[in-house]
Amino acid sequence: PVPVVLDCDPGHDDMFAILLAAAHPGIDLLAVTTVAGNGPLDKVTHNALRICTAAGLHGIPVAAGADRALAGGQDTAPRIHGDSALDGTELPEPEIPLAADDAVTVTARLLETASRPVTIAATGPLTNVASLLRDRPDLTEKIERIVFMGGSTGRGNRTPLAEFNIWADPEAADIVLRSGLPLLMCGLDVTHQALAGPEVFARLRAIGGGLAATCAASLEFYGNAYREVYGMPAPPLHDPVAIAAIVAPEVVRCVEAPVAVELTGEHTRGATVVDLYRVTGARPNAQVALELDRERFWDLMLDAVRTLADR
Numbered sequence: 476p477v478p479v480v481l482d483c484d485p486g487h488d489d490m491f492a493i494l495l496a497a498a499h500p501g502i503d504l505l506a507v508t509t510v511a512g513n514g515p516l517d518k519v520t521h522n523a524l525r526i527c528t529a530a531g532l533h534g535i536p537v538a539a540g541a542d543r544a545l546a547g548g549q550d551t552a553p554r555i556h557g558d559s560a561l562d563g564t565e566l567p568e569p570e571i572p573l574a575a576d577d578a579v580t581v582t583a584r585l586l587e588t589a590s591r592p593v594t595i596a597a598t599g600p601l602t603n604v605a606s607l608l609r610d611r612p613d614l615t616e617k618i619e620r621i622v623f624m625g626g627s628t629g630r631g632n633r634t635p636l637a638e639f640n641i642w643a644d645p646e647a648a649d650i651v652l653r654s655g656l657p658l659l660m661c662g663l664d665v666t667h668q669a670l671a672g673p674e675v676f677a678r679l680r681a682i683g684g685g686l687a688a689t690c691a692a693s694l695e696f697y698g699n700a701y702r703e704v705y706g707m708p709a710p711p712l713h714d715p716v717a718i719a720a721i722v723a724p725e726v727v728r729c730v731e732a733p734v735a736v737e738l739t740g741e742h743t744r745g746a747t748v749v750d751l752y753r754v755t756g757a758r759p760n761a762q763v764a765l766e767l768d769r770e771r772f773w774d775l776m777l778d779a780v781r782t783l784a785d786r
């Protein structure tokens with residue numbers, strides 16, 4: 476299995492990312508770390524602890540990280556995820572302690588002691604990941620690659636051109652994109668193909684039990700929000716696409732391209748500028764996922780829920 480640290484801001488779709496990472500035998504989940512994003516840090520951390528409790532993820536550290544972006548300030552997404560960042564979802568109260576150390580310290584310690592390089596999966600703003608790269612350059616060779624949900628080759632969802640995770644901390648994204656480490660970007664191009672339509676609800680119902688019901692309730696809240704805010708009939712389940720791409724690389728079709736993030740544009744701050752046609756002559760720094768094998772993705776995601784429900 477691939478050793479993975481999952482940095483997230485749960486968040487409905489982050490919950491599914493945690494469940495997939497917890498259940499899939501192809502991942503050795505070393506830690507779950509949190510970053511302010513969909514909600515303030517205390518709320519997303521509380522959610523992470525509840526999700527890990529529901530997933531039976533005892534024995535791995537859950538650590539809280541940055542409560543604001545590198546440049547200060549913090550955007551949240553209550554219109555999509557509700558005030559708790561996970562509205563409409565019934566989860567147990569945490570039975571897992573919060574790690575005494577912060578996310579960067581916990582991740583650094585895991586990297587120091589890891590017997591092989593670790594994959595960092597990031598499904599929230601990239602603040603913690605950037606802080607780790609900035610503060611512990613000695614550890615970069617212990618990072619296998621960074622797989623993140625964020626960005627887009629075209630339109631955004633937080634501003635016309637910026638996707639939420641990148642918009643929430645563009646300076647952090649800039650550090651990650653310039654790091655020279657292997658990167659896989661799972662942006663809106665591919666995550667907007669992971670739509671949770673009625674057949675997903677039917678398959679969750681068929682699994683039965685408490686966890687599947689929790690997942691269905693989460694998707695219902697999230698789906699209503701997407702309908703109201705974006706007019707989309709089915710919600711894109713962004714974050715688990717990044718996890719699926721780790722366990723089953725063929726689930727996404729990627730191209731290698733130079734990717735930069737706009738830091739100063741009047742209308743475009745937080746936009747990922749992806750040179751798909753290679754017109755800049757810049758060196759490619761990331762694999763960019765463009766297409767999703769939808770059937771395979773949903774099989775992986777729903778198998779994960781079934782596995783955890785049976786445990």
Ligand code: BDR
Pocket residue numbers: 486487488489513552555598599624632638639640713714
């Ligand atoms: C991203 O923003 C968040 O609201 C989701 O959890 C996902 O990580 C999608 O733009």
Ligand code: CA
Pocket residue numbers: 483484485486488489512513598599714
């Ligand atoms: Ca997220």
